[in-house]
Amino acid sequence: MIEKQYKQITFTLNGKQVSTSVDVRESLADMLRREFGLTSVKKGCEVGECGACTVLINGDVFASCIFLAIWADGKDVMTVEGLVDTDGHIADIQQAFIDEAAVQCGFCTPGFIMSAERLLRTGKRYTRDELRKELSGNMCRCTGYHNIINAVEKAMNARLEAAGKQPV
Amino acid sequence: MEVGKSFKRVDAFDKVTGRAKYADDLCPKNAYVSRILHSTIAHGRVIRIDTAEAAQIDGVVKVLTCFDVPDRPFPTAGHPWNTDPGHQDVADRKLLNEHVRYYGDDIAVVIAEDTVAADRAIRALTVEYEAYPFVLDPIESAKEGAPLIHGERQNNNILAHSSLRIGNYAEAIKEPGLIKVEGWYHTPTVQHSHIENHICFAYQEQGQRVTVCSSTQIPHIVRRVTAQALGWPWGKVRIIKPYIGGGFGNKQDALYEPLCAWLTTQVGGHPVKLDVSREETFVNNRVRHAMHAHITSWMRPDGTFAARKLEVWSDQGAYASHGHSVAAKGMGAFPQLYPCDNVETDAWTVYTNKPTGGAMRGYGIPQAMFQNESHIEDIVTALNLDPIAFRRKNSMPVGYFDSFSKNELYEDSFNQCLDKAIEKIDYDRKRARYRHQTGPVRRGIGAALFWYNTAVWPISIETSSCRMIMNQDGSIQLITGETEIGQGCDTVFAQMAADTIGLRLEDVHVFTMQDTDVTPYGSGAYASRQTYIGGFSIRQTGQLLKEKILKHAHTLTRMPADLLDIIDGTIVRKSDNRALMTVGELATRTLYDMERSEHLAAESTYAVKSNAYSFGVTIAEVEVDIPLCQAKVLNMVNVHDCGTLINPQLAEAQVHGGMSMALGFGLYEELLADPKTGRILNDNLLDYKLPTTMDHPDLLVDFVENAEPTSPFGTKALGEPPTCSPAPAIRNAILQATGVAINTLPLNPHRLFEEFTKAGIFRTEQEVISPPSPGRSAEISRVTINA
Ligand code: FES
Ligand code: FES
Numbered sequence: 013m014i015e016k017q018y019k020q021i022t023f024t025l026n027g028k029q030v031s032t033s034v035d036v037r038e039s040l041a042d043m044l045r046r047e048f049g050l051t052s053v054k055k056g057c058e059v060g061e062c063g064a065c066t067v068l069i070n071g072d073v074f075a076s077c078i079f080l081a082i083w084a085d086g087k088d089v090m091t092v093e094g095l096v097d098t099d100g101h102i103a104d105i106q107q108a109f110i111d112e113a114a115v116q117c118g119f120c121t122p123g124f125i126m127s128a129e130r131l132l133r134t135g136k137r138y139t140r141d142e143l144r145k146e147l148s149g150n151m152c153r154c155t156g157y158h159n160i161i162n163a164v165e166k167a168m169n170a171r172l173e174a175a176g177k178q179p180v
Numbered sequence: 181m182e183v184g185k186s187f188k189r190v191d192a193f194d195k196v197t198g199r200a201k202y203a204d205d206l207c208p209k210n211a212y213v214s215r216i217l218h219s220t221i222a223h224g225r226v227i228r229i230d231t232a233e234a235a236q237i238d239g240v241v242k243v244l245t246c247f248d249v250p251d252r253p254f255p256t257a258g259h260p261w262n263t264d265p266g267h268q269d270v271a272d273r274k275l276l277n278e279h280v281r282y283y284g285d286d287i288a289v290v291i292a293e294d295t296v297a298a299d300r301a302i303r304a305l306t307v308e309y310e311a312y313p314f315v316l317d318p319i320e321s322a323k324e325g326a327p328l329i330h331g332e333r334q335n336n337n338i339l340a341h342s343s344l345r346i347g348n349y350a351e352a353i354k355e356p357g358l359i360k361v362e363g364w365y366h367t368p369t370v371q372h373s374h375i376e377n378h379i380c381f382a383y384q385e386q387g388q389r390v391t392v393c394s395s396t397q398i399p400h401i402v403r404r405v406t407a408q409a410l411g412w413p414w415g416k417v418r419i420i421k422p423y424i425g426g427g428f429g430n431k432q433d434a435l436y437e438p439l440c441a442w443l444t445t446q447v448g449g450h451p452v453k454l455d456v457s458r459e460e461t462f463v464n465n466r467v468r469h470a471m472h473a474h475i476t477s478w479m480r481p482d483g484t485f486a487a488r489k490l491e492v493w494s495d496q497g498a499y500a501s502h503g504h505s506v507a508a509k510g511m512g513a514f515p516q517l518y519p520c521d522n523v524e525t526d527a528w529t530v531y532t533n534k535p536t537g538g539a540m541r542g543y544g545i546p547q548a549m550f551q552n553e554s555h556i557e558d559i560v561t562a563l564n565l566d567p568i569a570f571r572r573k574n575s576m577p578v579g580y581f582d583s584f585s586k587n588e589l590y591e592d593s594f595n596q597c598l599d600k601a602i603e604k605i606d607y608d609r610k611r612a613r614y615r616h617q618t619g620p621v622r623r624g625i626g627a628a629l630f631w632y633n634t635a636v637w638p639i640s641i642e643t644s645s646c647r648m649i650m651n652q653d654g655s656i657q658l659i660t661g662e663t664e665i666g667q668g669c670d671t672v673f674a675q676m677a678a679d680t681i682g683l684r685l686e687d688v689h690v691f692t693m694q695d696t697d698v699t700p701y702g703s704g705a706y707a708s709r710q711t712y713i714g715g716f717s718i719r720q721t722g723q724l725l726k727e728k729i730l731k732h733a734h735t736l737t738r739m740p741a742d743l744l745d746i747i748d749g750t751i752v753r754k755s756d757n758r759a760l761m762t763v764g765e766l767a768t769r770t771l772y773d774m775e776r777s778e779h780l781a782a783e784s785t786y787a788v789k790s791n792a793y794s795f796g797v798t799i800a801e802v803e804v805d806i807p808l809c810q811a812k813v814l815n816m817v818n819v820h821d822c823g824t825l826i827n828p829q830l831a832e833a834q835v836h837g838g839m840s841m842a843l844g845f846g847l848y849e850e851l852l853a854d855p856k857t858g859r860i861l862n863d864n865l866l867d868y869k870l871p872t873t874m875d876h877p878d879l880l881v882d883f884v885e886n887a888e889p890t891s892p893f894g895t896k897a898l899g900e901p902p903t904c905s906p907a908p909a910i911r912n913a914i915l916q917a918t919g920v921a922i923n924t925l926p927l928n929p930h931r932l933f934e935e936f937t938k939a940g941i942f943r944t945e946q947e948v949i950s951p952p953s954p955g956r957s958a959e960i961s962r963v964t965i966n967a
Pocket of ligand 2: 114115116118119155425426
């Protein structure tokens with residue numbers, strides 16, 4: 013029999029510092045769901061293929077299903093729940109997904125939104141083809157991606173415009 | 181009017197914030213987990229399973245094997261029950277199977293406190309088998325002497341055969357001067373690959389009833405199947421269906437709900453979760469039937485049909501599931517899409533030792549359209565006719581009536597769809613430009629039609645129920661048995677209800693979760709039925725509620741009810757359009773009336789006795805890199821006549837999704853079985869090529885809105901139709917580009933290399949200069965001329 017091993021970790025989760033004890037074998041996805049009730053973190057494969065579990069770690073995108081929970085120690089982790097402010101206002105990218113009908117079953121949606129959020133934070137302007145390339149790690153079986161690309165492009169243009177950059 | 185407007189989805193906010201609850205989000209934290217042991221042979225018998233070591237592992241609660249389950253075969257297909265035993269689904273599997281019929285069959289289960297213990301216990305189980313010969317090909321399996329897969333039930337492997345005869349084929353082909361065009365067309369096994377795998381959990385309460393919360397499209401049907409599998413009265417089973425992460429027909433089957441329900445009964449009713457892995461989704465759920473079809477058309481030189489014949493073999497895999505209904509539906513499309521006086525069709529659905537074929541978006545029609553529309557292109561190529569003109573001339577004519585379904589083509593839908601598609605993608609100019617190309621990279625443009633049946637009447641019952649409960653503020657809860665699976669039905673149902681009663685959309689709260697204890701019966705999400713079928717009961721129930729409201733309005737306003745109407749949540753006197761009171765005020769006063777308090781509600785069932793044809797076309801523009809053997813879709817347009825659009829933006833989104841799935845079917849996807857063992861080789865999302873953002877062009881969509889006369893909202897099928905015609909359109913575009921007609925999907929580089937080689941299209945290693953010459957490919961349609 014193998015003894016379970018636990019480790020105490022402290023990290024920033026959606027802007028707040030948290031501390032918890034985790035089984036050293038547990039994935040970040042499982043810990044976020046089990047310990048913090050973050051239902052936006054979905055699992056569609058658990059081996060890093062589908063992107064449904066995408067979260068931001070120190071601002072970069074990771075498949076949380078193949079990222080050990082203990083590795084989050086000292087890091088900054090963000091999920092879709094973290095995009096909503098305390099008054100309940102959703103982020104521009106979430107609104108764009110609603111407005112562009114980029115949501116169907118919704119299972120890929122939070123992962124896609126996190127991947128998109130990272131792109132938007134770069135402040136770069138991406139062409140549609142570049143967006144397709146950057147988002148190709150997230151799978152969606154419902155939308156044909158068309159409206160997802162539209163939503164990301166729309167939010168990107170709005171953010172760039174707000175930052176004083178000329179729309180193309 | 182709320183119908184016809186592009187309202188945002190009622191569930192969108194919850195989904196973009198991660199709040200929408202799916203099955204796993206609702207599972208009690210103390211639930212045990214379960215893992216299934218799958219067979220490592222394709223066919224044989226389990227002699228013994230040694231569970232001793234597994235049972236000792238810390239955290240293991242129970243190990244159950246195929247020797248422990250009730251000896252009670254049950255059917256799994258998500259069809260409504262038929263009280264006529266002759267029309268009931270085939271019951272050919274048990275909860276766990278001692279007679280294993282495919283590589284991966286379910287033979288034992290471990291229930292444990294956590295997944296680590298469960299996985300370890302699964303690895304500790306040792307199995308002794310008696311291996312039998314197996315068969316993977318349906319045509320081989322149909323032959324005499326093939327290993328019997330269900331010898332307990334039948335002495336061959338043909339699950340069913342059906343045929344259709346119109347006129348006299350044998351006589352008709354004797355007409356002098358006929359040109360015979362024939363070909364084989366093959367479509368592969370593919371999997372739905374919804375992003376949420378099937379998952380369910382079960383527990384017992386209330387005097388040993390069992391509740392299963394499941395990612396299913398069909399809660400009411402799953403309740404019946406689960407009860408049948410347990411041998412229980414149906415009322416002792418309760419199914420709860422929360423949001424689900426896609427289904428596409430896979431979850432139109434009782435997958436693991438019956439097993440999970442049984443598992444909880446084996447551990448005293450403690451919650452047990454059964455969470456299917458992606459690998460199991462590919463192998464142990466359902467797949468689309470692979471089909472092999474042979475079509476012969478006898479053409480007159482003027483391009484009219486003299487006689488036609490179709491033979492199709494459908495690969496059922498190990499268990500009956502939806503069985504022959506899929507192949508039968510595909511076969512039924514053949515004589516209707518291009519009517520001909522002399523037709524013979526035969527379809528066989530044959531068991532093989534492979535994963536089980538079930539329902540998948542399009543239910544036989546994507547396969548049938550690939551067969552039909554590829555063959556039509558082969559005809560026009562052989563006869564040197566124009567593919568669009570041929571389709572305009574020979575496809576189902578206006579006024580066509582099908583005496584079985586009573587469906588009718590009321591408008592000139594095919595031509596209208598073609599006109600729009602041609603304009604939208606600039607077909608004529610491109611078709612002319614892509615003629616006579618040379619060089620290694622060439623382009624082509626091709627078209628394909630489809631028609632689709634909206635619902636299942638008169639093959640099965642079509643029924644839908646609805647309940648509306650009014651709140652004191654004049655808003656309602658809308659409850660139906662029809663399920664939201666991502667397609668957007670909650671939103672369009674709310675629009676329909678609002679319009680029927682005279683409320684605003686925000687006054688309609690959709691109760692999205694089906695719970696068979698409280699939700700009235702609805703068959704659920706399958707066919708492309710819900711908007712059409714649900715519309716009948718929503719309209720009828722809304723009218724009942726409206727009548728009640730107006731009766732109270734009469735009492736409260738003293739005005740005759742027939743002078744009153746409800747507009748945007750307000751009681752209005754029609755004669756002078758005066759607003760008399762809000763529905764909210766009426767509801768409050770009615771409920772709290774000291775004398776005649778009434779809770780305003782209505783409920784009704786509508787038994788639908790009609791069906792509706794849905795139509796459309798795809799045109800695809802493709803670039804083929806011949807040396808790389810790669811085809812890329814540059815542009816693709818789908819135009820649909822799905823009747824009146826209830827929500828245009830959601831309708832368009834639905835079409836995108838269907839086109840995308842068909843893009844995968846056409847170019848990339850194929851579940852491969854190892855011929856030596858029957859093991860599935862690519863049971864994961866790395867090796868099974870699901871289309872990503874990179875594989876899609878921008879998708880063009882348009883509609884022809886011919887209101888469906890049989891529907892109260894003028895609507896008809898859209899859920900499955902978009903996935904029916906893109907694959908043959910892509911194939912036909914590759915034919916124009918290269919002159920090579922490829923009759924086997926998917927059109928991936930492996931296949932293109934093989935077919936281009938056969939066609940002799942590569943002249944030297946670096947250079948590709950041979951001009952396209954139609955009909956040269958080795959295996960494709962053979963063309964012979966009658967003496
Ligand atoms: S669940 Fe993590 S990538 Fe699929
Ligand atoms: S919306 Fe269903 S998988 Fe993307």
